[in-house]
Amino acid sequence: MSLTLARPVHSELLIKKSRFLGCVQPVAGRAEAQVVVQALRAEHPGAAHVCWALLAGGQSAANDDGEPGGTAGRPMLEVLRHQQLDGVLATVVRYFGGVKLGAGGLVRAYTDAVAQALLQAEKLPTRRLRSVAVRVPYALEGVIRRELHAAGAVLGEVRHGDVVEIAFEVAEDAAAAVRQRVDDAARGAAEWVDV
Incomplete structure (x- = not known):
């Protein structure tokens, strides 16, 4: 290591x-x-x-x-x-x-x-980072930002279009837990984007 x-x-x-x-x-x-x-x-x-x-x-x-x-x-x-x-x-x-x-x-x-x-x-x-992005409705932007911050993710570019696309980086070994946390907070409204 x-x-x-x-x-x-x-x-x-x-x-x-x-x-x-x-x-x-x-x-x-x-x-x-x-x-x-x-x-x-x-x-x-x-x-x-x-x-x-x-x-x-x-x-x-x-x-x-x-x-x-x-x-x-x-x-x-x-x-x-x-x-x-x-x-x-x-x-x-x-x-x-x-x-x-x-x-x-x-x-x-x-x-x-x-x-x-x-x-x-x-x-x-050394912790390897994974780049991830998620799309959520505008109403959930604040909730998802708070969840990402609480999980230790590093916020990247945020795009506002028909929905909000939030890019972030997270430690590779924590990526699955962060994804689950966001899915739970979004109650099925989160769409994951390949980065």
């Missing part, structure tokens, strides 16, 4: 005058990860490198950002894999201190920055 993180966690290491600012955080995918990395570059304009590794939705990526090939992003990615994480971005911002660490030293530094952050992280089981 894969795990994700409850919230972002940070670490800071000082190795031979270089400062390594690590962070591990939950992300939905590559697009969100790239936004985070760009924000880090803007936040730390004096940093020598902003290296990162991503595991999300079965996809992986690693970036050394100018460090010698395979000394930053790849080792960070291996830490995430070893911890069986998914939907997680690891970043390390390096401020160069003037002393070269060598390839082995860089691998250890980037690995340690991620590992130190993960030691403090709260890990949660």
